[in-house]
Amino acid sequence: MAGLGKIARRGFLVGAATVAGGFAIGIYSLRQPYVSPLADDLPPGMAALTPHVLIDRGGITLITPRADMGQGATSIQAALIAEELDVALDAVRTDPGPPAPAYYNARIVAEGLPFAATDEGWMAEAAREAGGWASKLMALQITGGSSTVPDAYDRLRHAGAAARAILVTAAARRLGVAEDTLTTGDGAVIAPDGTRLSYVELAPAAGRLLEPREVRLKDPAEWRLLGRPMRRIDIVAKSTGLQRYGIDQALPGMLFAAVRTNPRRGGGVVAMDASAAEAMKGVVRVVPLPGGAGVLADSTWRAFEAVRAIRFDWGPAPYPATTGALFESIAAALDEDARDSRLKDEGDIEAALADGADVEADYRVPFLAHAPLEPMTALAWFRNGQLEVRAGTQIPGFAAKTARRLSGLSRDGVLLRALPMGGSFGRRLEDDFIDQAVRLAWAAEGRPVKLTWSREEDMTHDFPRPAAIARGRGRVAEGRVAALDLSIAAPSVSESQMGRLGFNALGADTAIVAGAWDQPFAIPAYRVTGYRAAETVPVSSWRSVGASANGFFHESLLDELIHEAGADPLAERLRLCSHAPSARVLEAVGEMSGWGGALGPGRGRGLAFTLSFGVPCAEVVEVTATDRGIRIDRVFVAAEVGRVLDPVNFENQVQGGVVWGLSHAIWSELTYADGRPEQENFDTYPAMRLPACPEIVVRGLETTDTIRGIGEPPVPPAAPALANAIFAATGQRVRELPLAKSVRFA
Template sequence: MGRIGTIARRTFLIGSAAIAGGVAFGVWRYRTPHANPLLDGLPEGAAALTPYVLITTEAITLITPRADKGQGAVSVQAALIAEELDVDLDQVETDPGPPDPAYYNTALSGDAVPFRSTDDSFLAETARTVMDAPMKFLGIQITGGSTTVPDGYEKLRRAGAVARETLKAAAARLHGVAAADLRTERGAVILPDGARLSYQSLAAAAAATDPVTDVALRAPDQWRLIGKPMQRVDILAKSTGTQSYGIDMALPGMVHAAVRLSPVQGGTVLRHDARAAEQMRGVLRVVPVTGGVGVIADNTWRAMQAAQAITLESDPAPYPADMAGHWQTLSESFTPDRQDSRLRDDGDVDKALAGGADIEIEYRAPYLAHAPLEPVNATVLVTDARVDVWTGTQIPRFVQKNVARIAGVDTARVHLHAQMIGGSFGHRLEDQVVRHATELAMAMPGRPVKLTYSREEDMAHDFPRQIAMARGRGQVKDGRIEAYDLGIAMPSVMASQMGRQGLPVPGPDLQIVAGAWDQPYAVPHYRVTGYRAPELAPVSSWRSVGASSNGFFHDSLLDELIHAAGADPLEERLRLCSHAPSRKVLEAVGEMSGWGSALAPGRGRGVALCLSFSVPCAQVVEVTDTPAGIRIDRVFVAAEVGRVIDPVNFEGLVKGGVIFGLGHAMNCQITYADGATEQRNFDVYQGMRLYQCPEIMVRGLENDDKVRGIGEPPVPPAAPALANAIFVATGRRLREMPFDKFVTFA
């Protein structure tokens, strides 16, 4: 606790120093909203009542700046605005809006401070506020960290309420009545005599009315949308195959491109031979790009075929050429000089383990590809006047900045048209494809250039999930866990990812211990240490980031100690649990799964809990050891999110996270040979197949007073719950992923 306090005080002092020399100005600036970007070039008769609500004479448009990559972000953002604006989702259009500081993410600072998410002390809350200030001043517009709902829950409702009350004020002024005598319903202001004034008809008057910012948000018993099953705004298009993604972009005069990159990540091409490619049908240009060569042709297939015809030679990988070297680097990182953090150090672990440990184990988790269904792509048009970019991205302002730098123009001349994303899992937090597309478009000014990575290039040059290793030991006494000591070694995800954006990551990388150091257990002697390994292959955020591997490490060691103590896996977790909401999710999955009921021989039931992204999520997995291998029968999931916005989408996200976590634990890995990725398509990177998918039961709890996101928290507990169930069914402990190295799955 002393270490946490030291870091927290330092954070507070740094934040205070940042506004020193004028505290009043600093606070004023922090509280002052960014300018409304929708006011630029506003059509005549239109009203941009907030940065999130645009009303013209023809339409009501809700701005949904968090990227939709299949998780329903557009719908949930629109619903939060519509709830207070008094419109239904079938009455509005949605638009991602321009890249702008006004759309900075207010929820990212929560996981950026060294306090447990369960800590609501003054010091913890102050540190979060201090960390939010640079997010705002820098305009960090990012979709990630399961923050879309926490970021927008109050902010977007307030935007809708401000727009609603401003429209009422405009109607009151036009008709000489008191605003208090007006009400709203389905996109109209209702006058005392019952006359309906559509929002569109009031747009011009509202634009000339000062915004009404003193608004009260409606109580839950007045909600029409929040908490009710909704039909997502994109469901019809996706169900009929008419949804447009970035890969579907078609523009007049457009040409197509593909790339052939260095076989190694970050490698430099020393020389290449494109003579054969240049002679191929449809090829227009062969253009060097950063790290490789690009081909521009009259269609995508011809561009990809020509790119494959290019031979190139690059320098060696800047990381170990094969996997033995990667694992060896991690193994050598458990040293005091590589210690990155020790945020959890309760009791006296060294004294408790002085006489020896009852359990001493090593765990491993491999690199993993993002591998979304839509290969990354970007379309760029460079003209003398401006640069236009069409792509799906989670980092629009970084994209805008990098395109401006490459094209040599001011950022104001870069116009980003954000597209729907066909899956990401963190992949679209990178913008390498946009940088390459910009380099290619500069060779073809005046013509849109659409770059699509082949599946092979996409997977070979993905920035994968971090490789990680953990070493755990512990002691049991009188049927209970007495001491728990976990060390985790991995390269810094944040330093790798942010380094590609030219941003430093000062201090410890909390992702090294995320999903481990802050778990809600009160073990008498309890320590979690993070070791920052040297940089290996470049890595990036992968769905649930550090917790994706640490959930497996932490809960697996816990389960092994519980077994050594001879205790019941669920009962001992409940006994140790020191966080009421986490206890309730454990109780919920126990009740849902009928924990304690008898199982037939060859069947196993495993439980796991991981608190990540401030969400406690518990899972019980049931398996059967069949002659054909391990069959996953059922999964029970409970998660505490404070408020379930849409029960239908909530259930879908949880089930998707479970399948994602189980499938990758079963059989997925990225390995390197001669510095190059060995897995380059889905035939060798399968995940869970349809016939292997279990029945999944979901329960969302609403006991906390803070609203959280659910996109990532179901992933971390899936692997340990599966491993724990397999142990019960077979007696075999799985301590390394993927599990198919050791067992067969039916």
């Protein structure tokens, strides 16, 4: 059997090196594809062309490199390939593949460019193309930014079509017939006389053929899978408890690890006394780590108990120590010296507001934790001069690089296996927990080590969504919105997060103003300015990133101005809307919700719209003011994604985004005292439960040619739609999240 390093370079399937009679194939839309990570040192009988389809004696495996965090990424990637390959989803295996430059994400850079998604000018298009090349150059194998489907839509369909074409060529040569007389279906090539040659039996011959230069993709009218309700390939395992996540990994002789590090991130350790922990039953070793220590033990529980017994003298926080001081630091950035961007500056805002503003308001949102149900966990095993790492990660290439840096091993010496995740919401775009697992495995050479963070460690050592403050003002005239000026201050996610990955964040951070500057409204005087606050708590991407805050800021201010003008919230947004797909989304949500119809006393509707990640998304929230507090009755959502590839998963993703957005809007915040988060578990960081969850009605529009993702866009409009509904029902404007600080909920 080939060595671990060779497997890491060419493959990833358990036992793949012993399988004969197979081939691997895929295709890229860019001109010079990377060499397939499956191409080198293959065993006899296995040939690799490019990376997305593997056929061997055991059947068909589809390579789905974008991480699955519960959003259905594996299923949709598999369906894109399987549609063109003419195989059923229940007839294939899937594998995420190894970390490899070939699996770079060509769309991940586009979201950070200073061009609105509605900008189709030559400069914007050239910048997006350059962003794709930059992603390729840097080999950015990243899952995030709702980019999985946009990136995979053409690439993976081409992979399936190319594989099918090669199999047809192999069958035609075997049968001595013309290729155009053959058809495919259910994993076989079919001759005019009914002869069926399975892909498996054709694989050895097909593996010797060259990839075709051009392939025909199916017309959507021919689709068997895409565009129809599909059963996700992981749904049975998840419904029966058989799905294995990172936290479920187990190997013979495995040690269990827990860590405890300074809850004031970056504060370091002044002194440590581990004597009590070292004497506890089941403890194998205490290992010093940057900022704290880890315990190796014979069970996770004993590791948890022992690490709590270590006495630490923690260093102070290198940032303001309290919530109040942190917000003061952010507010101080609302000054011209800290100006980071002014990407929206239309009309003459100073002239429009020269006689004062009709509406002036400050808004603020808190730090927020990712808090996935599965805490951070990773397994690492160092033996015989080689290192294997198993973890759920959105950045497998960076994680493997971290493992190589810490171990000093070459690319051949490190194998990283990406695993399914029990949630992430952006948290697994970091590799700090993988760093710790590798260090612990190095201290336990020869034995696998599984690190599991406690919930308290997970909550207090998050890289949260940054807090932000906005200052808004505007004018109305003749029953219309005439001017809107919005200033937003926040720490830079790009500077903080990309710095940890080893990149310098150049230029303005568009995340500070995303979801505000790029909205498709033709307001006569319209300005959005971003201010970069000094780094406070180290921050990171959180589901919908900057738009998660800015949707609340922008849509709250716009709604206040519309009310001041005496206009209808839907009609005025439609009047201002300068983007036809966005207008259709607004019209759709109005129709769905029966906008304008009477609701009765104590009830209200709130509307909000945010264009984020290229997706126009509008939401209407209906509430009732009861004796017990505000009750959310129904939510209506319309979004334009170009094409809905799986209606069931689309609906689930939208509903999940709405619940996520509402839950955090109502209850969630991270507050700080003495430099550390005060929320350590779900009892102090509550989430929406089933009794509070409203009915959520979803409609996906398919009126454009641009394919978009839906994982994040439903989040930003949820909070402002709810806040606007509360105003409609009660007359109370709430300008700070979480809403439960100002409003009682039933």
